[in-house]
Amino acid sequence: MLGKLSWDAIPFHDPIPLITSLVVILAVLGIGIWVWRKGYWPALYHGYITSTDHKKIGIMYIVLALLMLVRGFADAIMMRLQQSLAIGASQGYLPPEHYNQIFSAHGTIMIFFVAMPFVIGFMNFVVPLQLGVRDVAFPTMNNVSFWLTASGALLINLSLFIGEFARTGWLAYPPLSELEFSPGVGVDYYLVALQISGVGTVLTAVNFVTTILKTRAPGMSYLRMPVFCWTSLAANLIILAAFPVLTVTLALLMLDRYMGFHFFTNDGGGNSMLYMNLIWVWGHPEVYILVLPAFGIYSEVAATFSGKPLFGYRSMVFATMVICIVSLMVWLHHFFTMGAGANINAIFGIASMIIGIPTGVKIYNWLFTMYGGRVRFTVPMYYLIGFMLTFVGGGLTGVLLAIPPVDFVVHNSLFLVAHFHHVIIGGVVFALMAGYTYWFPKAFGFTLDERLGKMIFWCWFIGFHLAFMPLYVLGLWGGTRRMQHISDPSWAPWLNVALLGAVIIGVGIVLTVVQLLYSIKTREQRLDVTGDPWDGRTLEWLTLSPPPHYNFAVLPDVHGEEAYWIRKQTAIKQDALIDEPDYQPIEMPIDTPTGVICAFFASLCGFAVIWHIWWLAILGLVGAFAVFVWYAWQDEHEHIIPVEEVRANARERRRIRMEHLHSLSQST
Amino acid sequence: MSTEVATIGLTHGASEDTGLGHRGPESKSIVVPYGFWLFVLSDMVLFSALFATYATLTNATDGGPTSNQLFDRNLVAIETLALLISSFTCGLAMIAAKRKNMAWTQIWLLVTGLLGAVFLFIELYEFATMVGEGAGPQRSAFLSAFFTLVGCHGAHVTAGLLWIGTMMAQLWAKGFREHIMRRLLCLSVFWHALDIIWVAIFTIVYLIGTLP
Numbered sequence: 045m046l047g048k049l050s051w052d053a054i055p056f057h058d059p060i061p062l063i064t065s066l067v068v069i070l071a072v073l074g075i076g077i078w079v080w081r082k083g084y085w086p087a088l089y090h091g092y093i094t095s096t097d098h099k100k101i102g103i104m105y106i107v108l109a110l111l112m113l114v115r116g117f118a119d120a121i122m123m124r125l126q127q128s129l130a131i132g133a134s135q136g137y138l139p140p141e142h143y144n145q146i147f148s149a150h151g152t153i154m155i156f157f158v159a160m161p162f163v164i165g166f167m168n169f170v171v172p173l174q175l176g177v178r179d180v181a182f183p184t185m186n187n188v189s190f191w192l193t194a195s196g197a198l199l200i201n202l203s204l205f206i207g208e209f210a211r212t213g214w215l216a217y218p219p220l221s222e223l224e225f226s227p228g229v230g231v232d233y234y235l236v237a238l239q240i241s242g243v244g245t246v247l248t249a250v251n252f253v254t255t256i257l258k259t260r261a262p263g264m265s266y267l268r269m270p271v272f273c274w275t276s277l278a279a280n281l282i283i284l285a286a287f288p289v290l291t292v293t294l295a296l297l298m299l300d301r302y303m304g305f306h307f308f309t310n311d312g313g314g315n316s317m318l319y320m321n322l323i324w325v326w327g328h329p330e331v332y333i334l335v336l337p338a339f340g341i342y343s344e345v346a347a348t349f350s351g352k353p354l355f356g357y358r359s360m361v362f363a364t365m366v367i368c369i370v371s372l373m374v375w376l377h378h379f380f381t382m383g384a385g386a387n388i389n390a391i392f393g394i395a396s397m398i399i400g401i402p403t404g405v406k407i408y409n410w411l412f413t414m415y416g417g418r419v420r421f422t423v424p425m426y427y428l429i430g431f432m433l434t435f436v437g438g439g440l441t442g443v444l445l446a447i448p449p450v451d452f453v454v455h456n457s458l459f460l461v462a463h464f465h466h467v468i469i470g471g472v473v474f475a476l477m478a479g480y481t482y483w484f485p486k487a488f489g490f491t492l493d494e495r496l497g498k499m500i501f502w503c504w505f506i507g508f509h510l511a512f513m514p515l516y517v518l519g520l521w522g523g524t525r526r527m528q529h530i531s532d533p534s535w536a537p538w539l540n541v542a543l544l545g546a547v548i549i550g551v552g553i554v555l556t557v558v559q560l561l562y563s564i565k566t567r568e569q570r571l572d573v574t575g576d577p578w579d580g581r582t583l584e585w586l587t588l589s590p591p592p593h594y595n596f597a598v599l600p601d602v603h604g605e606e607a608y609w610i611r612k613q614t615a616i617k618q619d620a621l622i623d624e625p626d627y628q629p630i631e632m633p634i635d636t637p638t639g640v641i642c643a644f645f646a647s648l649c650g651f652a653v654i655w656h657i658w659w660l661a662i663l664g665l666v667g668a669f670a671v672f673v674w675y676a677w678q679d680e681h682e683h684i685i686p687v688e689e690v691r692a693n694a695r696e697r698r699r700i701r702m703e704h705l706h707s708l709s710q711s712t
Numbered sequence: 713m714s715t716e717v718a719t720i721g722l723t724h725g726a727s728e729d730t731g732l733g734h735r736g737p738e739s740k741s742i743v744v745p746y747g748f749w750l751f752v753l754s755d756m757v758l759f760s761a762l763f764a765t766y767a768t769l770t771n772a773t774d775g776g777p778t779s780n781q782l783f784d785r786n787l788v789a790i791e792t793l794a795l796l797i798s799s800f801t802c803g804l805a806m807i808a809a810k811r812k813n814m815a816w817t818q819i820w821l822l823v824t825g826l827l828g829a830v831f832l833f834i835e836l837y838e839f840a841t842m843v844g845e846g847a848g849p850q851r852s853a854f855l856s857a858f859f860t861l862v863g864c865h866g867a868h869v870t871a872g873l874l875w876i877g878t879m880m881a882q883l884w885a886k887g888f889r890e891h892i893m894r895r896l897l898c899l900s901v902f903w904h905a906l907d908i909i910w911v912a913i914f915t916i917v918y919l920i921g922t923l924p
Contacts, residue, residue, distance in 0.1 A: 181743050246754055254747040259737035284750060288758035296765065296860065305849050305856035306774070307765070313772030313853035322761060599736060673878055676895075679886075 047656035048229065053207045060142070064118075065205035094635040096183035097593050101190050102169030103487055106480070108194055109162035110556075115201065116158050117553055119150035124511070124546040128539045131530045143528040144211035145230065149200070151214025152234060155330070156241060157197045159468070162476045163337045164193075164248055167276045169483060171252060173584035173591065174270045176261025176600045176607065181254040183633040184681070189244040189251065191643030196241025199650050203233040207654070210234040213526065215323050216297065218308035218316045223301045229654050231301065235294050236650040242291050249283035252276060261583070263602035267361065270582045271354060274361050275340030278368035282329045282336075285372060290326035293319060317382055324375035332371035334468070336364060338475030339406055342431060345424040345478050346410045348578050350417030353606055356409045363402035363409075370399050380448040381455050389448040396446035400439060407432060422578070423497035427478035430505045431470055438466030441516070459519025462512045469508050477504065485577045489589045490567035496559035503552025511545025514538035574704040575697075581609040588697050594632055594685060597694035598625045619709050621701055627694060630685040638675045642668055741894065748898040752905045755868075759909050762861045763916060770921075772853035779854070779921030782847055784838070788918045791834045792910065795869075798827035799907040806900050812888045818880055824903065825876040828869050835866050858917065865913060868906050875899055 055061045079085055092100050122138065123146055130136025138146065168186065172179055180186050203209040210230040212221040221231045256277045260269070269277075297319065299305040306312030308319045347354040354360060376384065376392040410432060419425065441463040445451050454460060477500070485491045515523075518538055530539065563570070575588040586608045587595055604610050615621055649664025651657075737743075770779070805820035839859065842848065849859035879892075879899055886892055 177737055181747055246751075250747050250750045250754070253750055254743060258743050258746055260734075262736035263734070265734050284754045285757055288754045289761045292758055292761040292765070299849075299856065299860060303849070305860070306853040307769070307856050307860075309853075311774075312851070312856075313769065313774035314856075315769060315772065315853065318765065318768050322765070325761070669874070676878070676882065677885075 045657075047652070047658070049206075049655040049657065053229075054205065058142075061204050068201070069205075090635055093640055094187070094637045096179070096187050096633040096635060098168045098172050098180050098183065098186060099487065099591065099595075101186050102165045102167075104190055105161040105165030105168060105193070108190075108197060109158050109160075109165060109476075112153050112157040112161070112197055114553065116150055116153040117550065119146045119153070121546050121550055122146055123150065124539075124543045126528065127530060128536070128543045130528065131536050131539070132533045135529060138528065140528045141211060144526070145209040147526050148210045148213055148216075148230075148234070149203075152210075152238070153197075153200060155214065155334075156238060157193070157200065159334045159472055159476075160241075160245065161193055161197075163279070163334055163472075164189075164245070166272075166341065166476075166479050166483070167248075167252055167279075167337060169487060170479075170584060171255060171273055171276050173486075173587070173595055174273050174582050175256065175259065176264060176583045176586075176596060176602060177255075177259050178594045178596065178599075178630070179633065180251050181259055182251050184636055184638055184675070185247050186251055187636065187639035188642050189247040189639075191639040192244030192247070192646060193241045195643040195647045195650065196237040196244070198647055199233060199237040199240070199654070202651070203230065207233065215327065217323075218297060218300070218314075218319050219310050221297060221301075222309055224309070231297075232654040235298050235301075236654050239291065239294055239298075240646050240650050242287055242294075245283055246287045246291075249280040249287065252280040253284065256280070261596075261599045261602050261607075264607065265602075267358065268602055268605050268607065270340075271343035271357065271360050271364070272337070272340035272582075274364050275336040275338075275343075278364045279333045279336045281368055282333050282371060286326045286329040286333070289322060293322040293326065296322075317379075320379050320382065321375070324378045325372075328375040328378065329371045331467075332367055334472045336367060338472045339364070341475040341479040341482070342410060342428050343406075344582065345428050345482055346413040347606075348482075348580050349420045349422055349425045349428075350414045351420070351579070352413065352417045353581070353609075354409065355412035355415075356405075357605060359405055360409050363405045366402045367399060370395060370402075374399065377446055377451070380451045386448075393446050393448050393451075397443055400443055403439060407436065422481075423492075423494060423501060424478040424482045426498060426501045427474040427481075430501065431474040431478075434470030434474070434505070434508065435467060438463060438470050441466060454519055456524055457519040458515040458523040458525055461525045462515035462519060465508075465512050465515075469504070469512075474504065477501070482578070483584075485570075485572040486575075486584055486589050486591070488567075489572050490563065491570045491572060491577055492563045493559050493566070493570070496555055496562060500552045500555045500559060503548050503555060507545045507548030507550075507552060509545065510548060511542050514542045514545075574700060576612075576704075581606045583608050586611070588700070592693055594630045594690070597627055597630075597690050597697070615701075615705055616708055619705065621698055621705065624695075624698065627687050627691045629687045630690055631682045632685055633681055634683050636675070636681075638671060641671045645671065741890075744894045745897055745901065748901060752901060755905065756909070759861075759864070759912075762857075762864055763912065766857040766861045766917065769853040769857040774852035774854075776852040776855065777845075777847045779858075779917070780924075782842060782845075783918050783922050785918065785922055787834060787838060788914065791831050791838075792914050794827045794831045794834070795907055795910050798824045798831070799904055801827065802900050802903045806896065809883075809888065809893065809896050814883070814887070817883065821876055821880050821883075825873055825880075828873050828876070832866060832869055832873070835862065839863070862913060862917065865906065865909055868909075872899075872903055872906060875902070 055065075079088060092104055095101065123143070126136045126138045126143055130138075168180070200209070207229040210216055210221065210226065210233065212226060212231060212234075216231055216234055219225060256269070256273055296305070296307040300307050300309060300314075306314040308314050308316045310316075343354055343360060374392055374396045376382075376388065377396045380389050380393070410428065441459070445454065445460065445463055481492055481497055515538075518535055521535075523535065530536075572589040575591075576585040577589070578585070583600055583602075584591075586600060600607060600611070611622070645664045645668040649661050649668065652660035652664055738746075801820050802824045805817050805824060808816035808820055842855075847855055849856045876899065879896060882892055882895070
């Protein structure tokens, strides 16, 4: 009846996961009761959970990412603590089977449920605004995508309380991940959670490529799009090309595990190196799915806070698209040691180094954007500069690793661990924090506290370097990754420095929470009345903060690069806004619970598959199909916002803008 | 809903479609099929990974039967014919739908679905025969790859049949509305894409697999 599920699945004898789970369950219940008692439930349900508004969905993605960041970081600090304690005679506090689950969960969560939702959250929030349109191409599907991602995150976290997580590392290499060597449900949790969230990600890509290529404001030709839109386009094209491969790879492993197929097994002619190839055909492009939008965020920040247009806009676009293509041709550098031969290794090594060229172009573009500009050293700008200093180092160790003979020496070592944290924290996380600070006022109508923001930056910057520079050293000394116990006591000082770095990053994460609460409490002091708190250059700053559901009363006419900047300068020069347009009623998508219900059935089905409860799996599938047909049967997917409401809102915005304009003209 | 309102909606520009989106957001009749094309594209990538897997494992028979011993060209020929004709009838259904001819649209959709069912039936028969001969997917990596590649296509055809059934019901209940027509277009794109993938399977798996 319940498949493999029994009371043994609950970790009664294991205090760490048991207490953590209980605390999380109590916290969720507590928040739920608080929301209900305060009467926020309808607002939450209609305003967010069922919303088809791209801005609300973007915010939900980022909330999910921040929550999962806490989980992923908890794993990280546990690993660092274990490695600092388990030296020489001591065995530390984590037994191997638990430690292995922690490093697997850390990688999986940080990539799939922190970095991805964070990046997709920004795309959701920013891209339609920057394109000057009212929503994405498929608003309901957007909501479904989010909830499928959330469903995956739910299953991963459920593994803490019911059963176990994979002990195989974040990519679940076979043959270790085969049934023979991983008989538990850990790998199944991993596979099912990633399949469900993967479907959500592919749907997101379909949505955003269509949005960017087919729905832009009048006059917004390709070479007038902000760089963040370009990098989002590139990232979503990569998702379309790479994520189906991940789906296949994980599906094949599932067939091996569930039905006794022989794709990657040791016997039956299986070929585990096939898995390495397939998973990295997805895995390497994945890096660029994350870092390209990050580059886009830096580009917006650089131009805005340097007070001048982005240097070399066209070369930036070109570099982005070159990276988009070459990113799909370098996967083999993750396993030069496979033995493919010198020629193949050389080709992939060179291709990997070639990616350094367009990336270098970008670095110079940001530098030259700052050069001669009137640079304002705000928090996002701190992250930009910190990123450039950090990322160049990480890029260089990457080029080093792209040399096959070097790679043979440091393959699977702590040197590699240091390298990819170097580029992902220095490249992606810094950008996410910059973007969080930069677009926060657009989302909520007030800015984040600047002083705390700078403290957070320094925590990340210093903490990162302390945490990972020692790993380069240990890696060169021969330290392999994922060690539960360290036998050489002379490594202790380096590991302790790394632990200190992790603690400092932890302080930064705590301060992020403090900053958020403090900024909400003191928001009256930092209200963004005008909708343009940073003197921005792209269209999202044209509308008010937070923007109305439909973003723009009338779609803006675009007359050049930096659509909003041109419009703003013209207005300042003429000391007048453009003539009041003829307002029309607006058709907007209605809210729908389709996404939540779909995700409910997906979670149910996923859980059933993990535990081999087949009747429940079938029930879940039938349920999901029924919801789909039910939704398709609906006739009304849109509602009309009456022209009076549009006009009233637009006039209020124009009044605010006029006041702002007068204050600007008086100051100059 | 009046056309005046529809032209200024979410994805509707003030100007006629250029296909490039330079003159404002395109109409839904462009946006929806475009999005669906992208989905089909990602599906093609999915199949390409399965083809690569099959190509890698095609000789990994582990001492078991090889493709030459297993595949029956005649059976596959009938299968292929059924699917190719179903693509043609799917086209006829679309023409009938454009002319708003309910009876013929339903008939051609039904024929399409039946031909798809014939295809599926033959495929299942082939699978059952192979499993009965001890050449199931658990026998060797080659057979795992074969059953997965061909079976994945079969699963797509099954999904297509479900979709055809749903569309027939929707068409019956709601008539030739604009969004129903868009869905019909997507359905036909999907069905033809399955055909293209089958042509590749036919060539790479069955033709090359039965070379002497």
